[in-house]
Amino acid sequence: MTNDHFFKHYISNSTNWDEMRDSKSIRKPYLSVFSNLQQLNIDTLISKHNIASELFMNQGITFTVYNNEEGIERIFPFDIIPRIITGSEWEQIERGIAQRLKALNLFIKDIYNEQQVIHDGIIPASLIATCPHYKREIFGIKVPHDIYVHISGIDLIRGNDGKFYVLEDNLRTPSGVSYMLENREVTKRIFPDMLAANNVRRISSYPVILHEILLELASTQISNPRVVLLTPGIYNSAYYEHSFLARQMGIDLAEGRDLVVENHKVYMKTTKGLEQVHVIYRRIDDEYLDPLVFLKNSAIGVPGLIGAYRKGNVAIVNAVGNGVADDKAVYAYVPELIKYYLHETPILENVPTYQLSDPDARKYVMENHQNMVIKSTNQSGGYGMVMGNTITEKDWLKAKVIIENNPRNYIAQPIVALSTVPCFIDGKVVPRHVDLRPYALCGPKGIQLVPGGLTRVALKEGSLVVNSSQGGGSKDTWVIDDPDYLT
Known part of the structure; x- marks a missing residue:
């Protein structure tokens, strides 16, 4: 049996943008992929799905979900049908993210130095003062090339008008890039001919570009700088990614106990003795980096690290x-x-x-919470989020009390009908909601994005929550550069 039957039953919701088809036909970017899939029977697709799952299992591509304070390690769910983005769409995404990061870098520099943006009344001083991630301890520290955001994952969604919108900025220790890279490798195994036939742009250069940027951040007086990736350790939810990236870049994977600070310089303990570290790609949150400056009971940080950072003896990314x-x-x-x-x-x-700290905005949101998603301002992974269209009245009353006790910690956004794409689930091709996290790398030579990013999928029917920690999965993201698709 061919897939005609399954595509005929591909029913998308008229309230959101479906990326594969409009009300009458398959959209041009998907025509080639659609044609290829039609030639495969259902058993072959199931076999390819199983092969993909086995590849992820054998590679140990996992993440950790924390439920009831227990860490549960899971294989990252992967959908075999690629998501297609055209070259012209990608060009706008590139320009938009580069513009956004330029402004955010200038903002961070300003907020830790002159604070002109506050003096000019663009942003309230109280908003910065109450931000838990504003670190007074590093005020005035000069960073190499005035770059504060070297690696970012800017979450985008596609609205029902077909346009991409920024949902949130991830600038601290953005995760997921290893899944983007592994998704492509798995796709090469299960659909090798489709990639070449569709002129899909490559993403494999990401580790090389990142490594070059890390080396460029070291002092120019150093001919062979040492770079390490600082991880909290094997129990961290993203440890697979830490080890993957360190291996891909050919740098050391270090824990806090592997590093020591002497005379305001950072050293790594090796079998040959102490060797100076010049650049640290950290995957540890600020609070845990240095127990002499931040959390005193941190066992995963490096005592004295911020002192070396302030002296300019080590760059931190x-x-x-x-x-x-x-x-x-x-x-x-x-x-x-x-x-x-x-x-x-x-x-x-x-x-x-x-902004729920605004009384008028808070009143409006409380009266219309069924149409809102309410988010904690400083949590990620889908935690601390209230979906107004699915929450029970009992749970809403509890959430309302928590929000009203500390409104600064919450924002609300209208529930946006995320775009849908085709997914192969339970032997059928069905629409599921997605977002997109492109990864941007910012170095002395400018801002670069690898063409694709991580498409996260809400695998549950009707769900708008794409986070892996909340039951979501991912799929390979193709940027197709064939002019025929842009007409």
Whole structure:
């Protein structure tokens, strides 16, 4: 049996944008993939799905979900049908993210130095003062090339008008890039001919570009800088990614206990003795980096690290304290920050956002919570989120009390009908909601994005929550550069 039967039963919701088809036909970018899939019977597709799952299992591609304070390790769910983005769409995404990161870098530099943006009344001082990721301890520290956001994952969604919007900024220790790279490798195994036939842009250069940037951040006086990736250890939810990236870049994977600070310089303990470290790609949150400056009971940090950082003897990627710019309350001001610092109109728009510290906005959200998603301003992974259209009345009353006791810690956005793409689930091709996390790398030579990113999928029917920690999965993201698709 061919897949005609299954595509005929591909029913998308008329309230959201379906990326594969409109009301009448298959969209041009998907025609080639659609044609290839039609030639495969259902048993072959099931076999390819099983092969993909086995590849992920054998590679140990996992993440950890924390339920009831217990860590449960799971294989990352992968959908075999690729998501297609055209070259012209990608060009706008590239320009929009580059513009956004330029403004955010300038904002972080400003907020830790002159704070002109506050003096000019663009952003309230109280908003910065109450941000838990604003670190007064690093005020005035100069960073190499004035770059504070070297690695970012900017979450995008596609609205029912077909346009991409920025949902949130991930600037501290963004995760998921290893899944993007592994998704492509698995796709090469199960659909080798389709990749070549569709002129899909390559993403394999990401580790090389990142490694070059890390080396460029070291002092120019050092001919062979030492770079390490600092991980919290094997029990961290993203440890697979830490080890994967260290291996791909050919750098050491280190824990806090492997490093020591002497005379304001960082050294790694090796079998040959202490060897100086010049650049640290850290996957540890600010609070745990240095127990002499931040949390005193941190067992995964490096005592004295911030002192060496302040002296300019070690570069830290991403810069310490840059989380002030990915606070979801600050997110609402990014369009104004773009206008303020760059004198430009934002290329990518924000999703409308309500600051619940504003009494009028809070009143409106409380009265219309069924149409809202309410988010904690400083949590990620889908935690601390209230979906107003699915929460029970009992749970809403509890959440309402928590929100009203500390409204600064919450924002609300209208529930956006995320776009849908085709997924192969339970032997059928069905639509599921997705977002997109492109990864941008910012170094002395500029901002670069690998063409694709991580498409996260809400695998449950009707769900809008794509986070892996909340039951989501992912799929390979293709940027197709064939001019025939752009007409």
